[in-house]
Amino acid sequence: MTQIRIEQIELRKVSLPLVTPWVSGLHQFAERESIVVRIRTNLGEGWGECPALAQPTYSAEYTDSAYLMCSEYLIPMLLELERPSAETFRAAARSIVGHPMAKFGIELALCDLAAQIEGCSLAGLLGGTATQVPAGVVCGTQPDAASAVATVSALVTQGYRRFKIKTEPGNDMEILSALREVFPDLQLGVDANSAYAEEPEAVRQLDQFELWCIEQPLGAEDLLGHAILNQALQTPICLDEPISSLEHTVTALTLGAANMVNLKPARVGGLLEACEIHDLCQQRGVSLFVGGLLETGIGRAANVALASLPGMTHPGDLSANARFYQEDIVSNPFELVDGSLTVPTGPGLGVVIDLDNLERFTTRVQQF
Ligand SMILES: [Mg+2]
Incomplete structure (x- = not known):
C-alpha cells in the first residue's frame, strides 16, 4: 500500500443546537458541544469526532480537556509517526494514560481514511455484515408518568423498535407502571447512570417490569454490587460506564457483573478496541x-458501522440524526425507515460533510 503522508490536521470545537434540551440524572444541555478532526493526506482525507460532553459528568473527559489532549499530545504524536495508520496511532497512544474519547476522535479519522484507501465502507473495514441496522432510542429523564407515556408514544409512532428510558429512584415505579400499562409488549429497558448507587435494594423492584435491560444501576466502579444484582435479578444487568477497555470487559464478565454490554467506541478509546470487545x-x-x-x-x-457487526444482539442506541439535530454537519443524515437505519456502502464513513454548517457551528479551530 502506498505510504500515507499527512499534509494537515484540522481540529475543531463545534456547538450544535439540539431539537429539544437533553435531560438525564447526570446533566442537562440545549447545545451539543463536540470535537471534529479532519486529517488531510496525500491519499485523501479522513474525518473523526470526539464525542466527549461539555461537562465531565458521564466520564472524566469533557470537550475542552479532549481538545487540549488532541492539540497538545495526540496530534503531535500522530505527526511524528513514521507510518501513520489507525494501528500505529493506537499503539503509540497507549503511552498516554486515559483520554479514550480524544484517542477515538483521531483513530476514527484514520479508520475512515483506511477504508477509503481500501475502497470499502467503514462497516466493511470493521467486518460488518448487516446492510440495515434496527434502531433503538433513548429517552431522557421524564418528570412524570404522563410525560413518559407521551414521549414514548411519539417515538413508537416514528417507528423505533427498542426503547430505553433514563430512570432514577423516586418516580421510577410510577413511570414504569404507566408505560407497561399502555405498552405491555414494548421492548423497554432502563438506564440509571448510577442513580441507584446509594440504594441498591431499590433496583430489585425494577425486575417486575419485564425490561430488556437494567443499565448501570450502581456506581461505575461497583462491579461487585452489579454482580450481586445480576445474580439476584431475572432482568439482564447491562454495564456502560465501566466498560472502558477490553481488559475491563474481561474483568466485568468474569466477575458476573453483567450479562449485557453497552459498547460505545469512544468510551473504549477507538473502533479497533471496540471490535475486540465485540469479538x-x-x-x-x-x-x-x-x-x-x-x-x-x-x-x-x-456507531452505525459498528452496529453492523454480526455479534450485535440488540438494536443499538442509534436514532436518526433528526431526533437530536435539526441541522447537522453532514448533508446525508441517517433516516429512520421501517425502524432501521441503512449502513452506508460508500467508501469510508459514507457521510458527506456540510462544510458550510461545519464552519457555522465551529467555535474554535486550529491547524497543525
Ligand atoms: Mg448508559
Missing part, C-alpha cells in the same frame, strides 16, 4: 449493543 462478547455469548452519546453525523456513522 469477546460474541465468543462468550454475551448480549451486546452499540450505545450513543448524541453524536453528530460523523460519530453517528461510526
Whole structure:
C-alpha cells in the first residue's frame, strides 16, 4: 500500500443546537458541544469526532480537556509517526494514560481514511455484515408518568423498535407502571447512570417490569454490587460506564457483573478496541449493543458501522440524526425507515460533510 503522508490536521470545537434540551440524572444541555478532526493526506482525507460532553459528568473527559489532549499530545504524536495508520496511532497512544474519547476522535479519522484507501465502507473495514441496522432510542429523564407515556408514544409512532428510558429512584415505579400499562409488549429497558448507587435494594423492584435491560444501576466502579444484582435479578444487568477497555470487559464478565454490554467506541478509546470487545462478547455469548452519546453525523456513522457487526444482539442506541439535530454537519443524515437505519456502502464513513454548517457551528479551530 502506498505510504500515507499527512499534509494537515484540522481540529475543531463545534456547538450544535439540539431539537429539544437533553435531560438525564447526570446533566442537562440545549447545545451539543463536540470535537471534529479532519486529517488531510496525500491519499485523501479522513474525518473523526470526539464525542466527549461539555461537562465531565458521564466520564472524566469533557470537550475542552479532549481538545487540549488532541492539540497538545495526540496530534503531535500522530505527526511524528513514521507510518501513520489507525494501528500505529493506537499503539503509540497507549503511552498516554486515559483520554479514550480524544484517542477515538483521531483513530476514527484514520479508520475512515483506511477504508477509503481500501475502497470499502467503514462497516466493511470493521467486518460488518448487516446492510440495515434496527434502531433503538433513548429517552431522557421524564418528570412524570404522563410525560413518559407521551414521549414514548411519539417515538413508537416514528417507528423505533427498542426503547430505553433514563430512570432514577423516586418516580421510577410510577413511570414504569404507566408505560407497561399502555405498552405491555414494548421492548423497554432502563438506564440509571448510577442513580441507584446509594440504594441498591431499590433496583430489585425494577425486575417486575419485564425490561430488556437494567443499565448501570450502581456506581461505575461497583462491579461487585452489579454482580450481586445480576445474580439476584431475572432482568439482564447491562454495564456502560465501566466498560472502558477490553481488559475491563474481561474483568466485568468474569466477575458476573453483567450479562449485557453497552459498547460505545469512544468510551473504549477507538473502533479497533471496540471490535475486540465485540469479538469477546460474541465468543462468550454475551448480549451486546452499540450505545450513543448524541453524536453528530460523523460519530453517528461510526456507531452505525459498528452496529453492523454480526455479534450485535440488540438494536443499538442509534436514532436518526433528526431526533437530536435539526441541522447537522453532514448533508446525508441517517433516516429512520421501517425502524432501521441503512449502513452506508460508500467508501469510508459514507457521510458527506456540510462544510458550510461545519464552519457555522465551529467555535474554535486550529491547524497543525
Ligand atoms: Mg448508559
